[in-house]
Amino acid sequence: MSLTALTEAPVAIQLHAALAIVSFLLGPFALLRVRRDRLHKGVGYTWVLAMYGTAVSSLFISENPMFGPFSPIHILTFITFGGLSYALLAAWRGQSQAHGRAMRALFAQALIIPGVFTFLPGRRMNALFGSGQDMAVFWVALAFGGVAMAVIWFHPALTRAVGLGGPFQGRLGRKIPLFFVRSNR
Numbered sequence: 001m002s003l004t005a006l007t008e009a010p011v012a013i014q015l016h017a018a019l020a021i022v023s024f025l026l027g028p029f030a031l032l033r034v035r036r037d038r039l040h041k042g043v044g045y046t047w048v049l050a051m052y053g054t055a056v057s058s059l060f061i062s063e064n065p066m067f068g069p070f071s072p073i074h075i076l077t078f079i080t081f082g083g084l085s086y087a088l089l090a091a092w093r094g095q096s097q098a099h100g101r102a103m104r105a106l107f108a109q110a111l112i113i114p115g116v117f118t119f120l121p122g123r124r125m126n127a128l129f130g131s132g133q134d135m136a137v138f139w140v141a142l143a144f145g146g147v148a149m150a151v152i153w154f155h156p157a158l159t160r161a162v163g164l165g166g167p168f169q170g171r172l173g174r175k176i177p178l179f180f181v182r183s184n185r
Helices: 011-031 038-058 072-092 096-117 124-129 135-154 156-161
Strands: none
Touching: 011 038, 011 096, 011 124, 038 072, 038 096, 072 096, 096 135, 124 135
């Protein structure tokens, strides 16, 4: 493990990585907390601030620009802005199921999925945990991401929180969205 992959990176990348790691570590505390109390709200607001910071810092990273300073990966930045805003509004309006669904979707599509791809050979996170060209580092990250997705998808507390009685309710099998779905409630 060599920290030079991050310490020699531009400041925007260092900030982005630090905020993404904070978001990844705080997310489960808010998502899996059974009681929706002050601790849930405090951790949740901290997570939201870290996620907004991650999204803002990504706007200053353009290693492979295609559209001005942006690349297709920046679509996730705008999905994150929209998703965070939607989830906060849902919480403030008392729409707990819509809030819970949006937060789980954000954790998956803004942290886990793109996070796994940062471990591809040739990327900085791969260099942080391996030689920079290790496919094994990517496979470990993919397995870890898969376990995290399974917890989000099947954990009983999470299915109850979004109004589902069991893990396989609904016409399409699951109703916990991977991407944003408008809530019926």
